[in-house]
Amino acid sequence: MSRDTREWAWEYSASRGNARLVLLSIADRIPDEQCVAWASLTSLMKRTNASRNAVRGALVALADSGELEVLDDLDGPQHSTVYRLPRAAAWLAKVAAARKDDPETYVEPLAESDPVPELDIERLRKHGIWPKAGPESDPHGQNLTGSDPDPSRQNPTPPRVRSRPLPGADSDPQNRSEPKVNRRYSSRGAANLTSAADWEIDEESRSWAQQQGHLTRLGEQGLQAADTKWRSHRAAWSPRTAAAWAADWRTWIAREHNPTPGRPNLYALPGGTPAARAGMTRAEAHTAALLAALDEPTGTE
Structure with missing residues (x-):
């Protein structure tokens, strides 16, 4: 399940720099579709190769953006902080519901109205996550200097994310440590939004179309x-990242059907010529294409 969560983080998260690294590090620990995982501050520092203040600032930025939630009423092993990726959980639930009957159906991007599934606390117990038995300890009195004997399981108690907000995570020099995987759509690229009309087919997508036989x-x-x-x-959709487009x-x-002789050219206007008129603007061409698509025979007439 961590693979699906990481895919969501790569394709749909708007996080940048260290915030993106921290998000991916937490997503890598996700065990199921509830998108809940625990992590210590020390382990996140090691995974991202970032400073303590940079990781703290990244956690604050993610919480403020709504992509990360701190579950203060739950404890992980060694009283480590428990996090949830609510938008990832909502996305996975939407995909599962849409593809229940048809695994190949197209799923619309996540909307604000899509609900976040409720947590099943009992299922979290098998992952070492339990409800807190007593009041929270003072976050300023926690041990921040202990090492992790086993970073995957033994974590010292981290400070609470909202206890010390520290800005400037994106400008931290540790940003050089961002993974090279999918670098085109990470960090700066995720913050650049564009419309569908202005998005250009990248080499990776064109290679994908050729490799997949499309x-x-x-x-x-065609x-x-x-x-x-x-x-x-997609003309009426709001701007999105290049990765999302x-x-x-x-x-x-x-999912596009093979072109057939019985279908009119996509550029044709109903009752008009089969080719786009010379001098048409991009918006006019798109409008003409949409009208032609709506006028195509569906076989149900």
Whole structure:
């Protein structure tokens, strides 16, 4: 389940720099679809190769953004802090519900109205997470200097995330330690939002289409038509990261039907010529494509 949570963090999280590293480190510990895990401050410092203050600031930034939640009423091993990724939990629940009957169905991106599933505390016990038995200890009196004999299980008690907010996590020099995996869509790229019309097909997506056989199946013109159709349907969507558009585009292309002689050209206007009119703006071309798509025969007439 940590793989699905990490995929959500890579594709949909808006976190940057150290905050993104910390989020991925916690996501890597997720055992099930509830998206709950425990972690010590020391273990997060080791995993991210970041300073103590940088990790604290990253946790605060993630909590403020709503991508991370501190479960103060729960304790992990050695009284470690318990975290939850609520948006990841909501996304996994939405995907599971949508694909219950059809594993290949397209799932719309997460909306604000999509609920976060309630926690099942009993299921957390097998992962070493228990409700607190007594009042919280003073976070300023916790031991912050102890080492982790086994970082995966033995964690010293960390300070509470909201006890000492420290800004400036993104500018910390430890940002150089960000993993090279998927670097194009991490850190700075995640903060750059764009519209579907302005998003350009990257080399990775084009290589994916060729490797998966979609370019051979659709042909170059069919792929372009599918791309135009996708942009028309996404024209009204709010700006998103390049990673989010790439993931959505790939899902659309994978489900696109092969072009057939009975279907009109995507650029054609109903009752008009099969090609886009010269001098049309991008918005006009997209509108024409959308009208043509709506006018296509569905077989139910």
